[in-house]
Amino acid sequence: MNWGKVLFMHELPVTGEILKTVLKHAKWNKVSKVVSVCLQIGKLSDLEDEWIQHYFDYLSKGTVAEGAKLKIERLPIVIQCQSCRLPHNVEASQLAEWTCFGCGGKQGELISGRQYYIKDMEVQSCERFD
Numbered sequence: 001m002n003w004g005k006v007l008f009m010h011e012l013p014v015t016g017e018i019l020k021t022v023l024k025h026a027k028w029n030k031v032s033k034v035v036s037v038c039l040q041i042g043k044l045s046d047l048e049d050e051w052i053q054h055y056f057d058y059l060s061k062g063t064v065a066e067g068a069k070l071k072i073e074r075l076p077i078v079i080q081c082q083s084c085r086l087p088h089n090v091e092a093s094q095l096a097e098w099t100c101f102g103c104g105g106k107q108g109e110l111i112s113g114r115q116y117y118i119k120d121m122e123v124q125s126c127e128r129f130d
């Protein structure tokens with residue numbers, strides 16, 4: 001089984017997409033400053049936490065998200081067997097040798113592991129009540 005194509009992902013475009021989404025939400029909600037962003041990233045993506053933060057800092061300069069702290073949670077890699085539909089939690093190192101423990105099949109579909117989500121954002125609003 002060839003997993004080469006699912007392992008390919010670059011930090012910079014992904015971080016740009018994350019920032020774009022953060023800024024869109026910030027605008028809708030009239031946010032004056034984004035304090036932190038909680039991200040969920042699949043374990044299979046090659047995104048390194050410190051590089052995501054580094055790129056985010058670089059890309060967010062001059063926006064309401066400048067200086068925001070990223071909190072990154074990793075989501076497990078899950079493969080579903082194509083014959084018996086049994087889902088398996090696996091580590092990246094086990095992918096090449098993967099065999100279904102239910103039916104012994106070797107054809108699996110990756111259903112989690114390379115996605116990225118914005119789970120939550122901590123913000124300061126423009127509206128003042130003083």
Ligand SMILES: [Zn+2]
Pocket residue numbers: 081082083084085086100101102103104105
């Ligand atoms: Zn199976």
